Amino acid sequence: MIIPTYERPLLLRRAVESAQAAGADIEVIVVDDASIDGTAAACQELNGIKYVRVERNQGVAGARNIGILMSTAEYVAFLDDDDLRLPGSLDMQADLLDRHPGAGFVCGAMIMANQDYEPTGEVVCAKDPGADAFWKLLELEFPVMPLCALIRKECFLRVGLLNPRISTIDDWDIFTRIAELYSVLVTPEPVGIYRQPTPQSGQGSSARAAQLERVTRHQLNLFRLPRAATASPVRRKQARSRMIRRISENLVWTATRRFIPKFQFKPALRNFWTALRIDPFGLIRPQGYEKLIKHLILRTGVIRRRTI
Amino acid sequence: MASVSIIITTHQRPDRLPAAIASAQSAGQDVEVIVVDDASTDETADLCASIKGIRYVRVERNQGVAGARNIGLVASRGEFISFLDDDDLRLPNSLDEQIEALSHAPAAMLCYAQAIPEDAGGKRQTPFPEHCPQGDIFWELLAQNFIPCASVVFRRSCIGRVGLLAQHRNRIDDWDLWLRIAEIFPVVGLSKPVVIWRQPTPTSAQGSSNTVELIALATTHFRHDCLRMPRVAQASRRERQQAWRAFSLNFAEHLAWEAFRGLCDHKLGRAFASTRTLLRLHPDAVLRVPRRWMRFSTINTLTRGLMRGDLENAKSKFKHMART
Numbered sequence: 001m002i003i004p005t006y007e008r009p010l011l012l013r014r015a016v017e018s019a020q021a022a023g024a025d026i027e028v029i030v031v032d033d034a035s036i037d038g039t040a041a042a043c044q045e046l047n048g049i050k051y052v053r054v055e056r057n058q059g060v061a062g063a064r065n066i067g068i069l070m071s072t073a074e075y076v077a078f079l080d081d082d083d084l085r086l087p088g089s090l091d092m093q094a095d096l097l098d099r100h101p102g103a104g105f106v107c108g109a110m111i112m113a114n115q116d117y118e119p120t121g122e123v124v125c126a127k128d129p130g131a132d133a134f135w136k137l138l139e140l141e142f143p144v145m146p147l148c149a150l151i152r153k154e155c156f157l158r159v160g161l162l163n164p165r166i167s168t169i170d171d172w173d174i175f176t177r178i179a180e181l182y183s184v185l186v187t188p189e190p191v192g193i194y195r196q197p198t199p200q201s202g203q204g205s206s207a208r209a210a211q212l213e214r215v216t217r218h219q220l221n222l223f224r225l226p227r228a229a230t231a232s233p234v235r236r237k238q239a240r241s242r243m244i245r246r247i248s249e250n251l252v253w254t255a256t257r258r259f260i261p262k263f264q265f266k267p268a269l270r271n272f273w274t275a276l277r278i279d280p281f282g283l284i285r286p287q288g289y290e291k292l293i294k295h296l297i298l299r300t301g302v303i304r305r306r307t308i
Numbered sequence: 309m310a311s312v313s314i315i316i317t318t319h320q321r322p323d324r325l326p327a328a329i330a331s332a333q334s335a336g337q338d339v340e341v342i343v344v345d346d347a348s349t350d351e352t353a354d355l356c357a358s359i360k361g362i363r364y365v366r367v368e369r370n371q372g373v374a375g376a377r378n379i380g381l382v383a384s385r386g387e388f389i390s391f392l393d394d395d396d397l398r399l400p401n402s403l404d405e406q407i408e409a410l411s412h413a414p415a416a417m418l419c420y421a422q423a424i425p426e427d428a429g430g431k432r433q434t435p436f437p438e439h440c441p442q443g444d445i446f447w448e449l450l451a452q453n454f455i456p457c458a459s460v461v462f463r464r465s466c467i468g469r470v471g472l473l474a475q476h477r478n479r480i481d482d483w484d485l486w487l488r489i490a491e492i493f494p495v496v497g498l499s500k501p502v503v504i505w506r507q508p509t510p511t512s513a514q515g516s517s518n519t520v521e522l523i524a525l526a527t528t529h530f531r532h533d534c535l536r537m538p539r540v541a542q543a544s545r546r547e548r549q550q551a552w553r554a555f556s557l558n559f560a561e562h563l564a565w566e567a568f569r570g571l572c573d574h575k576l577g578r579a580f581a582s583t584r585t586l587l588r589l590h591p592d593a594v595l596r597v598p599r600r601w602m603r604f605s606t607i608n609t610l611t612r613g614l615m616r617g618d619l620e621n622a623k624s625k626f627k628h629m630a631r632t
Binding site: 031052053054055056058062065066068069070153156157158159160161163164165177181225226 | 365366367368369371375378379381382383467468469470471472474475476488492537538
C-alpha cells in the first residue's frame with residue numbers, strides 16, 4: 001500500500017490507520033514528497049510504516065513510482081493522503097487476484113464522502129467491462145479510480161512505470177496500458193472512501209475544461225498503443241468518436257448543470273468553446289445531450305447511484 | 309539478498325549482449341544480473357533464456373533507456389545498483405572494489421571511476437576522465453558530465469530520496485540523476501578504470517549528428533531544469549553565471565571541434581550544422597573558443613595529430629592542454 005503525501009500530516013494519520021486495517025499482511029509505505037511541515041515528525045509517531053522521504057518534489061506520479069520501487073510485496077495499491085480504505089478490502093482484492101493469475105488489476109466500488117468523511121450516499125461502481133476493458137478505457141467508459149484498485153506489481157515490469165509528465169491523468173494512463181496486456185477484474189464491493197474536494201470555485205472549473213482538453217490529447221496518444229493501432233480501422237474510428245463524444249458531453253454537462261445555475265457564464269462559455277473545438281458537430285447532435293436528458297428524466301447514467 | 313544489482317538494458321543487440329552479461333557476472337562476488345529487454349523483437353528473449361544466473365525482465369512496450377533502467381530498478385533487490393549498456397564490458401572484480409570504497413564513506417551515495425573508451429576497431433584509448441574529483445562535485449558536474457554511466461555504483465536507497473530517472477530526458481537521463489545525487493550527497497571517485505566503453509565509429513555521420521543533438525538536449529535541460537534545482541536557484545548570481553559559462557564553453561568547444569572535423573572529412577553539411585547550433589546556442593563562444601585555439605602549442609598539437617591522422621588522440625591532448 002503506497003501513500004504519497006504532501007503537507008497534510010493530520011489527514012495522513014487517518015489514511016495510514018485505515019490502510020493498516022485493510023488487510024492482514026500489509027506493508028504501508030508513506031512517500032513524503034518533500035514536505036517542509038510536520039509530516040516527517042508525524043510519520044515518526046506512526047508505527048509499522050516504511051517512511052520514504054523524497055528531498056525534491058516529484059509530483060504524485062513520481063512519488064508513486066518511488067513507492068513502487070521501495071515496495072517488496074507482490075501487489076500494489078495506491079491511497080491518497082486524504083482518502084480511506086475500508087477494513088478487510090485489500091485482503092478481499094488480493095484474494096481475487098490470487099484466483100485469477102491473468103488479471104492485471106482488480107477494481108472495486110468507492111463510497112463518496114464530504115470533507116468530514118461523512119458518506120454522501122453515493123457509491124461509484126464501474127460496470128464490469130468483461131474482456132473489453134482496454135477499449136472501454138480508451139472510450140472513457142470505464143472509470144477506474146486509483147483508490148479502489150489493487151495492481152499486480154509484475155505489470156509495471158511489463159508495461160513500464162507511471163508517467164510523471166502527465167500529472168492528474170497518470171493513473172488513467174497506467175490502467176489503460178495494463179489493460180492492453182492483462183484482463184481486468186471488477187468487484188461491486190465498496191473498498192474505499194473518497195473525500196470529495198470542496199465545491200469547485202470558478203478557477204477550478206476553468207482548470208477542469210483545460211484538463212479535459214489534456215485528456216483528449218493524451219487519449220489520442222493512447223490510440224497509438226499496438227493493440228489499438230493494429231485493430232481494424234472501423235473499431236478505431238468507433239472508439240475515437242465515442243471518446244470524443246463523451247468528453248464533449250461531459251463539457252456540456254458541467255456547463256449546463258454546474259455553471260449556468262450558479263451564473264458562472266465565463267467557465268460555461270469556455271466549456272462550450274472547448275467542446276466545439278474538440279467535436280464541432282457534437283453541439284448540434286441530439287446524442288450529445290443524451291446524458292443531460294437522461295439525468296433530468298430518468299436519473300440514471302454510467303454511474304449507478306445507491307443509498308447506504 | 310545480493311549486495312549489488314547490475315542492470316543491463318538491451319534493445320535489439322543479441323550479438324553483443326552475452327559478453328556484457330559474462331563481464332557483469334565476473335565483476336563481483338555477490339552480483340545479481342538483471343537484463344531488461346526493452347521490447348526487442350529479435351532472438352534476445354531466447355538468448356537470455358539460455359543464459360543461467362540472470363534475471364530476465366521483458367518490457368512489452370518500448371520505454372527508452374531511462375524507462376528500462378527504471379524498470380530494472382524496480383525489479384532489483386541489491387543494496388547497490390550499477391547500470392551497464394549491452395555493448396559495454398565491466399572489468400573483473402571492479403564492482404567489489406567500488407563497494408569497498410563506498411563502505412569507507414558512509415555518507416557518500418555514489419562511486420564512479422574511469423572508463424576505457426574503445427573504438428570500433430578495438431583500439432583502446434586513455435581512460436576517461438583523467439582526474440576523478442571527490443566529495444562535493446556538484447558544480448563541476450553541472451559544467452560537464454564527466455561521469456561514465458557504466459562506471460557508477462550507487463546505493464539503492466538514494467533513489468528514494470532524489471527520485472527515479474527522468475524518462476523524458478532520454479540520453480541525458482544519467483547526467484540528470486548524477487546531478488540530483490551530487491546536489492545533496494558527497495561522491496566518491498576512484499582513479500582506476502573499471503569498465504570498457506565501446507564507442508560507435510567516430511567517422512560515421514550519425515555519430516556527429518548525435519553529438520549536435522545531444523548538446524541541444526543538454527542545453528535545454530540546463531536552462532529548464534538545472535537552473536531550477538534548489539542549490540542552483542539559491543546560489544548567488546555570480547555562481548550561476550559561472551556555471552553557465554563553464555557549461556557553455558565546454559559544449560562550444562565540442563561543437564567547434566565537430567565543425568572542424570567535418571571540414572577535415574570534407575563533410576560540409578556536418579560542419580555547417582555544428583556551426584549553426586553553436587551560433588544559436590551560444591553566439592559569443594565563437595569569439596572565445598578560437599582565442600584558446602590560437603595558442604601556438606595547441607596548433608602544434610593539432611597539426612601533428614592531423615598529420616598522423618590520429619584525430620581522437622589530438623583532441624584529448626588538446627583538451628588536456630586547454631584545461632591546464
